Amino acid sequence: MLRTLLSTIGLVGLAAAENGLAGWLRYAPIPGAERYRAQLPSHIVALNATATSPVYVAGQELEKGLQGIFGKQCTVHHAHGHWGAAPQVVVGTVDEYTKAYGALADAPELIEDGFWLSTKGQTVQILGQNERGALYGAFEYLSMLAQGNVTEVAYATNPAAPVRWTNEWNNMDGSIERGYAGASIFFANGVVVANMTRAAEYARLLSSIRINAVVINNVNANATLLSTQNIEGIGRVADVMRPYGIQVGISLYFASPTSAVQGQQNLTTFDPLDPSVVTWWTNVTEKIYERVPDMAGYLVKANSEGQPGPITYNRTLAEGANLFAKALQPHGGLVLFRAFVYNPINESVWKNDRANAAVDFFQPLDGEFDDNVVIQIKYGPIDFQVREPASPLFAAIPKSNVAIELQITPEYLGQQCHHVYLPPLWKTVLDFDLRKDNESSLVRDIITGKRFNKKLGGSAGVVNVGTNQTWLGSHLSMSNLYAYGRLAWNPSDDSTVMLQDWTRLTFGLNPSVIDTMVQFSLETWPAYENYSGNLGIQTLTDILYTHFGPNPQSQDNNTWGQWTRADGTQIGMDRTIGNGTGFSGQYPPEIAAMYDNLASTPDNLLLWFHHVNYTTVLKNGATVIQDFYDQHYAGAATAQTFVGMWQSLQGKIDTERFTDQLFRQVFQAGHSIVWRDAIVNFYHNLSGIPDEAKRVGSHPYRIEAESMVLDGYKTYAVQPFEVASNFTAIVTSTNTTVGTATAVLDFPAGVYDLGVNYYDMYGGNSSYCLYLNDKMVGEWVSNSFQYIGSNEAPRILGHQPSIYIDGHSATRVTFGNVTLAKGDMLKIVGTPSGIEPAPLDYVVVLPAGVVD
Template identity: 50%
Template sequence: MTLPNEDGVAAWLRYGELPASVRTAANSAAVDTIVVLGDHNGKSPVTVAGQELTDGFRNILGRTVTIVNNLSAASGTTIIIGTLSDYKATGQAVNNDASPFLSHEDGYWLDTTSDKHLVLGSNERAVLYGAFDYLSRLAQGTFSAFTFGSRPSAPIRWINQWDNMDGSIERGYGGKSLFFTDGRIVDNLERVRQYARLMASIGLNGIVINNVNANASLLGEDNLNNGVRRIADIMRPYGVRTGLALNFDAPRTLGGLETSDPLDAGVVKFWEDVTKRVYAAVPDLIGYTIKANSEGQPGPLSYGRTLAEGANMLAKPLEPYGGLVLYRAFVYDHHLSEADPKNDRANAAVDFFTHLDEQFAENVVVQIKFGPIDFQVREPPSPLLARLKKTRAAIEFMVAQEYMGQQSHAVYLAPEWQEILAFDMRVNGQQSLVRDILTTDKGPFTWSTTGYTAVVNVGNDSTWLGHHLAMANLYAYGRLAWRPSDDAKDILEDWIRLTFGVDPTVVSAISSLLMDSWPAYEGHSGNLGVQTLCDILYTHYGPSPASQDGNGWGQWTRADSQGIGMDRSVATGTGNAGQYHPEVATVWEDISKTPDNLLLWFHHVPYTHVLKSGKTVIQHFYDAHYEGAATVQTFPQRWASLKGKVDDARFEHIAFKLAYQAGHAIVWRDSVCRFYQTMSGIEDDQKRVNNHKWRIPLAAPSPNVVLVGYEPVAVRLPEAASDGKAVQTTGETGSVKTTLDVEDGTYDLAVNYFDTLVGRAKYELLLNDKSVGKWEGNLQDRLGHDFSEYLDGHSATRIYFRGVVLKKGDVLTIVGRAGGKEKAPLDYISVLPEGEVD
C-alpha cells in the first residue's frame, strides 16, 4: 500500500491512523462522549482540548465522539475534561494521588480506569496539556487503563524566536518568518496558530516573537495594536503567552531622546509609557527579553551603569502586570586581545553578573546559555548556573543548529542537553544537578521563578525547520523543559511514533540514526572539548579551524605548531576552572582528572599528549574525524531501508538531506585533518590524511587530467580542497577529462565540487562521451543553511553516481557551464569500488 504524502506541517500532531495490527481493546478506547466542564468563551484551552480530543479520535481510530457540556448529557464511555475547580463544582472528588499534581501550576491528572476517563488540570492550560498526553498515548498505541499525573519542573518554558521585522530569521534555515514581513505583522496568522498548537502539546507556555537583536519599530502603535495583539489572541487559547525582545537603545532610536541611560528620567518615562501601551494591547504579556552590551549592542554599560540598573529599569514598569525581564547573560567583549593569556570569553558571564547577585529586582531572571561560550558541540555547563544565589536564572538552549549543521545536517541535540542537565555542580559540597537547580522545589537555591528558554528558528517552510528530522529537537526541548530527567532516547522514540508511525522497524532505524548523530557530528567537527571548528568569522557552518584563533571573538583554541587547547586552569591559565565550585574546580584544574572529552577546553597540551585512551591528542583527532564521518556515511543507506515505510514526499526530502550530509561530513573530516597535520607536522598513524587512493584531484598538474576551458584557482580555505586548489571555467563552458586506470568492475563515482550562492552552474558527467548524469549547482534553493559566496568548506559538496560499470582505459569527462558568477568549480573525482568510502 502506498502511503499518502505528508508535507510535515502537522509534525508530531498528525494523529496518524492506528494500524489494525496494533489495536487492542485498551488502546482503541471506545469513547462515545466528551464532557467539557465549565463556562468557556469558546476560545479557552479547555475548549481547544475538547476539539483536539475529537480530532484525535476521528483520525487515530476513525471514531466520531460527541462533545457535551454537562455530565447528565453523557452516554457510554466518557472523557470528562476540565479544571479541578470545575470538576469539584459538579460534586465530584478526585483521589488523593492526584493532589500533588492538581495543586501545582500547570499540573494535570489522567485516570482511565473506569468508563469515565478523567483529564483534569490545575488551570485551563493544564487541561490542554493533559489532553495532549492522552492523545499521545492513543496515537502511539500505548493507551491502557492507567492513572497518571504530571507537573512541570519550572514555570518558564519559553521559546525565543529570532525573527526580524523584514521577514527574515537570523539563523533561520526553514523559510521566512511566521510573524513578520516588510516591517509589519503578517496578515495570515494560521501558521502561528499551528505553531502555538505544537508548543502546547509539549508543555511550552511562552514565546518571545522577535529577534534579540531587536528592531524598536515593533513597539509602534500599528504593530502593537494590529499585530502583536492579533498574535497574542491567536496563541492564548493554546495557553501560550506572548513576549517581546527589546532594543535597549529604543529611547534614542524610537523615542528621539538623546540618551538611553537607564537612570535618566526621560528614559525611565519612555519605558513606562511603552509598557503601558504594550499591556493595553496584550494584557497577559509575559514580559521582555533583553540582549545588551554584547556583540556591539548598546546597554547600561554604555552609560556607565550596571547591568542590574539596566535590568531593573525595565523590570519596574512590568511589576504591576506580573511581567518578567529575561536578561541574557550573553555579555562579553568581542574585541578581546588573544595576546593576553589571561583573556577568556568563557569567564565573561560570571565576571559580569555574580557581583550583582543581590541587586536585581524580583522580576528579573538572568537567561544563561547552557555553556560558557556559544552552543558548541561540547561545552561544560556555564558556571554562572551555580553562582547566582539570590537572582533567579533560566537556562538557554538552541534548537536552531547554528554551530551544529544548521539543519542541513541531522543532529539530535537532546543527548547533549541531557548531559548538561545531569551535571552535578556541587554547590556547598552537596549534589546539585543542573536540572535540580532549575526546578522550583529542588536544588540549593529554590528559586520560585526559573526555567528554560530556547532559540528556535521555525519558519514558513512546511518542514518548519528545513529538515523533517530537525523537529525531533523542538519536541525534545519541550519535553525536557517540562521534565528534565526524561531520557533522550525515550523522548526520541515517542517523537518518531507520533511523526512517522508505530512500525517498530521505522522507530528502531530512525532512533538508531539520530542517537548516532551528535557523537558523529562531534567526531568530525571538533572533539576533546576543542569546540566546533566551524568558520566563526563567516557563516558558522562549514569547517575552518584557522578561524578559531587570531580574532577578537574569544572562541579560541590557541593552536600552534606545538600544541592546542585553552589553559583555563587557575594555576597557569585564565582561571575559568576556578569559577566552578571547589569539587568541580578540582577536576577541571587537574589535567589527570579532567575527562578526555573536555581536555582541550581546560588545558593546553602538546599534540603528543597521551590521553586516558592511550592515544595521542593528534591521533585521536585523526581517528575521531574519520570515525565520525564514517558513521555519517551510513545514514543514507540506513534511511533507504525505510523506503515504502515512510511516505514518498518525506522519504525523498530526508534522503536528499542525508546524502548531502554524508558528502559534507567528508569535507569536514578532510579539512580538519589536513589543517592539523600541516600545523603539527605529525602524520596520521594510518596514513589516511591526504592519501586518497581512489581520488583524481583536478587542479593538480597531471598528464592524465586534461582541462579545456578550465583553470586552477585558489580556494578561500585551502584545507577545504585537494592541494588547496579547485578548477573553474575561464568562460561560459569548459570540460575536465581523465582516462581511468582501474580494474574492470562496478564502481561508485563521486564528484566533489563547490556550490556557492553567487550562481547556479550546470554540470554533466560523461563516460566515453555518453551521459552518466546531470546536475545543477542549486543547493542554495534546496538547503536552508547560511550559504557562502566563496570556494570554501561551506560550499564544498559532493554528488554520487552509483553502480557505474567501468573498465581500464575508459574516459570520464565533466562538462561544466557557468551560471551567474558561479563558474562550475570542481575539486576531484573519486572512483570508488562499491562499498568504499574514500
C-alpha cells in the same frame, strides 16, 4: 476503560505523502483501531463553552484526535450530561469538574499548569490546575493513543519549572537570524504579518509539548517593534496563540527611547536611571498590556556583540534589568535577561578568555536583580558548541533566578542540513553536578529552583521556525523541538525514550522504523562531534562568516575569543588557575580541582581546559594529534552509514518525507568528508606529524580536478587551503566559458559509485553534466544545493549560503552503481552562472563498501 496495549502492530499501510506541517500531531490511523473503537469515549465534555479557551480547544483536539487515530466520531458537549453507559472523556479544570461532578475522591496535588489524567473506568478524566494544564492533559492522552498505548493509567504531573519559553530570532524584515527554514511566520516588510494561520499552528505544536510562552522577535531587536501598528500586530499574534495557552513575549532594543518610533516619544537618552527613560518604558509597557493583557514579558540582550545597554552609561546590568522588571511588575510579566555578555578581547594577552565573561559580569550582581528577573544562561560558556562544560554561572549566582538557554536551531551543528539529535548533548549539562558548597547541585535542579529554593526558573529554547512546511527545514530536526518541550517540563526525561515517542508519533508504529530511527539519531551527535571538533576543541567552523562549514584557522588571530591557540607544537586553551585564564577557578572547588588538573580532566574536554603538546598521550593511549586523525575519520565513516540506514526505511514511511530526508543524508555524508579532510589536513600541515594509519593526504580513489585534461577550465588555489583536496580546485576561465575536464580511468572493471566534489556558491546556478564514454551518467544544478535527479522534484538545503569557494559551499553529488572499465573516458562539463564559475574539486571512484 481500555485495558490493553496494542501489541499486534505489524506493518502499517503507507499513508499519503506528508509535508511535515503536522509535526508529531498527525493523529494517523493505527493498526487494529477498529477493535477498540467501541470502548473509546463516545462523548467529549469540555467544561468551557468559550471558543477561545484552552479547555474548549482541548475538546476540539480530542474530537479530531479520536477521529484520526481510531475513526471514532464523538460529540463534544460543554456541560455535564447523562448518556447512559456510554464512555466519555471529561476535560476541564479541577474546579470546574468539582462544580459539575463533585470533588474527586483523591484530589491530585497540582501546581500551575499541572494536570491529572485517568483512563480508569467509563470516564476518562483530564483535569488541569488551570485551563492550560487541562489542554496539556488532552494532548498527553492523545499522544498515548497515537502511539498505540490504550492501557489504564491514573497519574498527576506537574512542570518542573514555570519558565518554558521559546525564543524566535525573527527580524522585522521577515528574515530570521540563524534560521534555516525560510522566512518568518511573524514579520514581513517591517510589520507583523496579516495572516496568522502559521502562528496558530505553531502555538498548537508548542502547546502539545507544554511550552507556555514565545518570544517572537530577535534578541538583536529593533525599536520599530514598539510602534503603534506593531503593538496591534503583537496583539493579533497573542490572540491566536492564547487559545493554546501560549503567551507572547518580545525582545527589546535597549536604546529604543532614542529611536524614532511611531506613536512613542523620542528621547535623547536611554540611561536606565534617568526618570524620563523610566517613564518612557512604563508608558510603553502599559500600552502593550492594554492590547495584550497576558503578555509573558521581555527578553533583553544588552552590552553584547555591539548591542547598547546600561554599561553605556556606567550603570550595572542589574540596574538595566530592573528598569524593565519594575515596568512589568504591575502586570505580572517577567524579564529574561541574557547572560550572553562579552566584548572583543585581545588574543595576545594569555589570560584573556571570553569564557570568563558571564561570571565576571554577573556574579558581583547576585542578589541585586528584582524578583521577576530571570538570568538566561547559555548551557556552555561560549556559544552553542558541539561540546562545552556546563556554564559555571549556574552555581555562581544562587540568589538569582536562572534559566538555561538551549539552541534547537543548530547554528554551529549543521544548520538542519546535518542531522544532529541534540538531547544527549543537552543532558551532559542538565545532569552535571556543580557541587556548590560540596552538596549535590545538578544543573537541572538549579534551573528549576529546587537547589537554591527559587520560585522562578526554567528553560529558553532558540527555535527559529520558518515558513518551510517542515517548520525547521528538516523533518528529523523536529525531534529536537519535541524533546526540548519534554525537557523543559521534566529535565530528567530520557533522551532515548523521548526519541522513541517522537518517532512513533511522526513516522508510525512500525518497529523496524522506530529501531532504525532511534539507533541512527543517537549516533548523530557523537559522529558530528568527531568530524567537526573533538577533545573539547569546540566546533571548528568558520566563526567569522556563516558558522556552517569547516575553517579551523578562523578560530584564532581575531578578537572573538573562540580560540584554540594552536601552533606548530601545541593546542588548546589554558584555562587553569595558576598559569592560564583562571576559568576553571570559576567553578565550585570540587569541580575546579577536577578541571584544573590535566590528569583528572575528561579527555572530551581536555583542549577546553588545557594547552598541551600534540604528542600528549590521552587516557585511551593515543596522542592528541592521532586522536584528532582517528576520530575525524571515524565520525565521517559513521555519517556514511546514515545513508544506508535511512534507505532501509524505503517503503516503510511515505515517499515524500523519505525522499526529502534521503537527499539530506546524502549531503551530510558528503559534507562530513569535507569536514574530515579540512580538519586533518589543517592540523597535519600545522603540526607536521604524520597519521600513523597513513590516511591523511592519501586518496587512492580520487582524481584531482586539476590533474584532468582541462578545456575552458583553469586551476584555482582555494582559501582556506584545507577545504580543497590537494589545496586546489578548478574554475571556468571566464564566467561565460563552458569548461570541460576529462580523464582516462585507471581502475579495474567493475561497479562503482562516482562522486563529484564541487562548490555550490550563492550568486550563481552553475550546471554540470557527467559523462562516461560520452554517455551521460547524470546532471545537476548548483543552486543552493538544489539537485535534479531522475523524476525527482528539486530540494533545497537551508543553511547560511556562501559567496566563496570554501568549506561552506563545498559539497558532493554521487551517482551509484556505475559500471566502468579500465581505460574508460570520464568527462565533466561545467557551465558557469552568475558569479559561480562551475568550480570542481575532485572525482572519486568508489568500490562497494569503501569510504573515501
